[in-house]
Amino acid sequence: MQIYRITGGRALCGRIRPAAAKNSVLPLLAATLLCSEPCRLRGVPRLADVDTSLRLLRAVGAEAAWQGGDILTKPTALLCGDIPPQLAGAMRSSVFYLAPLLLRCGRVTLPLPGGCRLGPRPVDIHLSGLAAMGARVEARAACVVLTRTAPLRGADITLRLPSVGATLTLMMAACGAVGTTVLRGAACEPEIADVAAFLNAAGAQIHGAGTPVLVVRGGRALRGAAHIPLPDRIAAATYAAAAATAGGQVTVEGCRPKHLAPFLQHLRAAGCAVETAPDSFTVLREPARRLRGGQELCTAAWPGFATDTAPLAAAVLLTADAPSRIYDALFENRFACAEGFAAMGARVGAKGRLLWLGGGGALHGAAVTAPDLRGGAALMVAALAARGTTQLTDPGCIARGYADLCADLRDLGAACAPEPC
Numbered sequence: 001m002q003i004y005r006i007t008g009g010r011a012l013c014g015r016i017r018p019a020a021a022k023n024s025v026l027p028l029l030a031a032t033l034l035c036s037e038p039c040r041l042r043g044v045p046r047l048a049d050v051d052t053s054l055r056l057l058r059a060v061g062a063e064a065a066w067q068g069g070d071i072l073t074k075p076t077a078l079l080c081g082d083i084p085p086q087l088a089g090a091m092r093s094s095v096f097y098l099a100p101l102l103l104r105c106g107r108v109t110l111p112l113p114g115g116c117r118l119g120p121r122p123v124d125i126h127l128s129g130l131a132a133m134g135a136r137v138e139a140r141a142a143c144v145v146l147t148r149t150a151p152l153r154g155a156d157i158t159l160r161l162p163s164v165g166a167t168l169t170l171m172m173a174a175c176g177a178v179g180t181t182v183l184r185g186a187a188c189e190p191e192i193a194d195v196a197a198f199l200n201a202a203g204a205q206i207h208g209a210g211t212p213v214l215v216v217r218g219g220r221a222l223r224g225a226a227h228i229p230l231p232d233r234i235a236a237a238t239y240a241a242a243a244a245t246a247g248g249q250v251t252v253e254g255c256r257p258k259h260l261a262p263f264l265q266h267l268r269a270a271g272c273a274v275e276t277a278p279d280s281f282t283v284l285r286e287p288a289r290r291l292r293g294g295q296e297l298c299t300a301a302w303p304g305f306a307t308d309t310a311p312l313a314a315a316v317l318l319t320a321d322a323p324s325r326i327y328d329a330l331f332e333n334r335f336a337c338a339e340g341f342a343a344m345g346a347r348v349g350a351k352g353r354l355l356w357l358g359g360g361g362a363l364h365g366a367a368v369t370a371p372d373l374r375g376g377a378a379l380m381v382a383a384l385a386a387r388g389t390t391q392l393t394d395p396g397c398i399a400r401g402y403a404d405l406c407a408d409l410r411d412l413g414a415a416c417a418p419e420p421c
């Protein structure tokens with residue numbers, strides 16, 4: 001449990017570089033289990049979910065350790081397919097261990113994965129795809145057990161919807177399957193192409209990653225590889241949102257602006273000046289000028305408006321000059337942060353997947369609680385624009401995706417500090 005005190009009203013100024021993307025690093029760590037030689041992931045942020053992943057890798061018998069800012073993994077001959085319940089329950093990304101452990105051990109037990117409570121998060125697409133490749137799937141009350149008595153075999157699979165996690169699971173499984181797998185209706189998020197680049201560098205043959213049709217020629221032994229994961233587009237959007245709510249001028253460097261183009265477009269529509277270069281962007285907002293509302297945003301799979309940026313967009317539009325609405329098409333409970341926004345004086349209402357933002361008025365400091373990772377970050381961003389001090393209680397959500405968001409914002413000039421425990 002951590003408490004942050006954020007005093008609003010200070011314009012931000014400076015340059016910042018996002019860390020490597022959480023949503024690349026977590027599947028990459030699982031994918032190292034497919035390799036027969038050591039692997040190195042460079043420049044990995046010290047996130048709570050990374051720590052959980054290292055514990056999970058060690059719990060199943062792999063070697064994984066920090067080496068400065070890198071993570072080095074080493075293969076071991078004996079792996080065990082039982083994922084401990086407390087590690088599975090600590091993050092959604094425990095699901096990424098299904099395919100590698102099924103391939104390596106012939107059997108894997110996954111207790112129910114945890115993660116942010118964004119609504120129901122079934123794993124049926126992962127399971128039906130693995131079943132199509134020859135896995136036997138047994139869903140028990142508190143876990144799922146997968147077994148195989150022969151090597152997995154390539155299959156032609158159409159995903160019922162473009163799930164990021166299921167695309168990664170089936171892409172990993174296909175690398176170890178005999179024959180060719182075609183994944184249709186696959187997710188196209190940049191993190192998928194990033195994991196595919198790592199696997200291809202280790203010897204896999206994955207074509208079409210980042211498009212809706214992936215073709216994987218399986219059965220090749222994977223060596224090791226060193227890989228620099230993508231910069232985190234959601235962290236980049238968080239710094240951009242902070243500049244927009246607090247006002248000032250912030251340059252986010254070492255990132256790929258085209259990976260958050262819809263979010264930057266939303267900031268422009270709200271009245272911010274946004275300049276982009278191939279690997280950086282600058283957000284400029286006059287602190288005295290009210291932001292423009294009247295936005296209707298709807299999240300979608302890549303290349304649409306990313307669901308993870310929806311609470312950040314809400315923080316930006318809270319006190320804009322006209323009402324706005326945001327609909328989350330991916331998750332049923334994306335806007336649990338609405339309660340915190342309301343406590344800060346915003347006119348806001350969440351009903352199911354829809355968030356209504358009344359605009360106008362002003363925010364004031366309040367005692368609020370981070371409901372989930374991105375909702376917690378959005379509350380921190382909103383507090384930068386509030387009069388007075390916000391006390392944000394975080395049961396551990398924000399550290400799952402940002403190594404130290406409070407310090408990042410402080411470096412840009414925000415009055416933001418953790419309370420001593």
Ligand code: EPU
Pocket residue numbers: 022023026092093116120121122123124125126127161162163164165166187189307308330331373374401
């Ligand atoms: N879905 C199913 N069945 C499945 C899989 C997914 O119905 O078998 C549904 C989900 O319930 C959801 C939709 O499909 O409604 C999209 O889920 P998806 O599988 O694409 O998401 P995910 O893999 O669980 C990843 C990120 C999320 C991000 C989403 C969408 C990781 C570790 N997590 O989740 O990131 O919101 O893709 O882009 O990669 C975060 O970083 O805070 C976060 C939640």
